Amino acid sequence: MAISVADMMEEVRRKRPLVHHITNYVTVNDCANVCICAGGSPVMTDEAKDLPEMVALSSAVVLNIGTLNERTVESMTIAGREANRNDVPVVLDPVGAGATSYRTSAARLLLDRVEVSVIKGNSGEIGVLAGIGGKVRGVDSVSGSDGMEAAVSALAERTGAVVAATGKTDYVSDGRTVSVMGNGSDMLETVSGTGCMVSSVIGCYVGACGTSVESVSAAISVFNIAAEKAVEGGKVFGPGSFKTKLLDSVYGLTKDDVDGSIRMELRKV
Ligand SMILES: Nc1ncnc2c1ncn2[C@@H]1O[C@H](COP(=O)(O)OP(=O)(O)O)[C@@H](O)[C@H]1O
Ligand SMILES: Cc1ncsc1CCOP(=O)(O)O
Numbered sequence: 482m483a484i485s486v487a488d489m490m491e492e493v494r495r496k497r498p499l500v501h502h503i504t505n506y507v508t509v510n511d512c513a514n515v516c517i518c519a520g521g522s523p524v525m526t527d528e529a530k531d532l533p534e535m536v537a538l539s540s541a542v543v544l545n546i547g548t549l550n551e552r553t554v555e556s557m558t559i560a561g562r563e564a565n566r567n568d569v570p571v572v573l574d575p576v577g578a579g580a581t582s583y584r585t586s587a588a589r590l591l592l593d594r595v596e597v598s599v600i601k602g603n604s605g606e607i608g609v610l611a612g613i614g615g616k617v618r619g620v621d622s623v624s625g626s627d628g629m630e631a632a633v634s635a636l637a638e639r640t641g642a643v644v645a646a647t648g649k650t651d652y653v654s655d656g657r658t659v660s661v662m663g664n665g666s667d668m669l670e671t672v673s674g675t676g677c678m679v680s681s682v683i684g685c686y687v688g689a690c691g692t693s694v695e696s697v698s699a700a701i702s703v704f705n706i707a708a709e710k711a712v713e714g715g716k717v718f719g720p721g722s723f724k725t726k727l728l729d730s731v732y733g734l735t736k737d738d739v740d741g742s743i744r745m746e747l748r749k750v
C-alpha cells in the first residue's frame with residue numbers, strides 16, 4: 482500500500498535526514514530553520530575542499546542558484562557529481578532561470594553536468610526550462626499557470642527528474658503521473674524565500690522517503706498546509722508574523738492537520 486503524506490511526515494521526523502545545501506545568501510537562514518522544523522538537519526557549505534566528505538554524509542543535496550556566481554556554480558557541480566557517486570538525491574532550484582541568460586544557462590549547465598533527482602521552480606522558471614515560454618522578473622514568476630501540467634511532464638520526461646512547478650496550484654510529475662495540489666496561502670507571496678524553503682523541505686522528504694512524485698508532492702503539501710494553519714491561528718498581522726507562524730506551524734503540524742486539509746489529485750499523463 483502506498484505510504485500516506487502524513488506517514489511520510491512522520492518518517493522524515495524519525496529519520497532526521499542531513500540535508501546539504503549550496504544556496505543563496507538571501508534566504509539561507511530560512512532554509513536552515515524550515516529544514517529543522519520539517520524534521521531534517523541542515524548544513525550549508527560551498528567550499529570545494531569541504532564538499533566530498535559532507536555530501537557523502539548527507540541524505541540529500543539542495544542546489545539553489547539564487548545568488549549564483551562562477552565559483553558557486555563550480556561548487557554545485559562538484560557537490561552534484563559527488564552526490565551522484567554516492568547515490569544521494571540532488572534537488573535543483575533554478576531561481577531566476579529565464580530572468581537573465583546567465584541564470585538560464587547555469588541551470589542548463591548543471592542539468593548537463595549532474596544527474597538531478599528533482600527540479601523545483603516557480604511556474605515561470607519551469608516554463609522556461611520546459612520550453613513553453615514562462616516569464617520571470619528577478620526571481621518571481623510573472624506567467625500564469627497555463628500549460629504547467631504538460632510542462633512538468635515534458636521536462637520530467639526529457640531530464641529523468643521529478644519536476645515540480647509551484648504557484649497557487651502546484652504540479653509535480655515524473656513523466657508518467659502528475660500530481661496537482663491546491664493547498665497554500667496567498668501570504669506565501671508576501672515573504673521572500675518561500676520557494677527556497679519548499680526546496681529545503683523537498684530535500685528532507687527525498688532524503689528520508691526516496692525520490693518520487695509522492696515524496697515531492699508530500700513535501701509541498703506539508704509546507705502549504707502549514708501555511709494555511711499559520712493563517713488560521715488568527716495571530717498573523719502581516720508578512721513578519723506570518724513567517725514566524727509558518728515555521729511554528731511546519732514544526733507542529735499533526736497527522737490530523739494533514740489528513741483533514743490535503744488537496745491533492747494524482748492523474749496519469
Ligand atoms: N497564490 C498562492 N496561493 C497559495 N499558495 C501559493 C501561492 N503562491 C505561491 N504559493 C506557494 O508558495 C510557495 C512558493 O511558491 P512560489 O511563489 O511559486 O515560489 P518562488 O518563491 O520560488 O517564486 C509554494 O509552496 C507555493 O505552493
Ligand atoms: C530575492 C532573491 N534574490 C536572489 S535569491 C532571492 C530569494 C528568492 O527566494 P524564492 O525563490 O523563494 O522567492
Ligand SMILES: [Mg+2]
Nearest residue numbers: 576603676677
Ligand atoms: Mg524560487
